[in-house]
Amino acid sequence: MSLPPSGPLSASQRCRRRGGLTAVPAILSVALVGWSWKKRDKHRVRDAAGSRRIGRLVGVWSAAEGVAIFLAANILGNLAAYNLLVPIVSVIVGAHFLPLAHGLPMRIYYVTGGLLIALGTGATLTSYPLSWVLTGIGAALVLWLTAPWHLFEY
Secondary structure, eight states: OOOOOSSSOOHHHHHHHHHHHHHHHHHHHHHHHHHHHHTHHHHOOOSHHHHHHHHHHHHHHHHHHHHHHHHHHHHHHHTTOGGGHHHHHHHHHHHHHHHHHHHTTOHHHHHHHHHHHHHHHHHTTSOHHHHHHHHHHHHHHHHHHHHHHHHHHO
């Protein structure tokens, strides 16, 4: 039986130890994509005008989200406040769900947006490493729960 190495773990050793934890979100994501793929025909917009309207709506708000994240990253960088980046991105992503909820209409997106905004806002009150971990895990859970809810709603 060999003894564990003394001192800090190398990057490859840390990756091997976290392999199981990293596999869980990946497996959940693949399962959700597979499930939604099976239900895709129920969600298709049948008319071309409706499809273009939805495409424009999602495109405009996704572009606005991207610009807002870019600006936030630059402003926080100039203020040396990188510790707030992930929580602020959560607020921006949550805010982008609100006009989508109204325009699509998808009621669950109001809840998703509100939870992401609350999560990001609350995480700004905690210290740096904890705020990123709470925001990342919390946002993943909110989005993973939104996907099956969305699929059950229709």
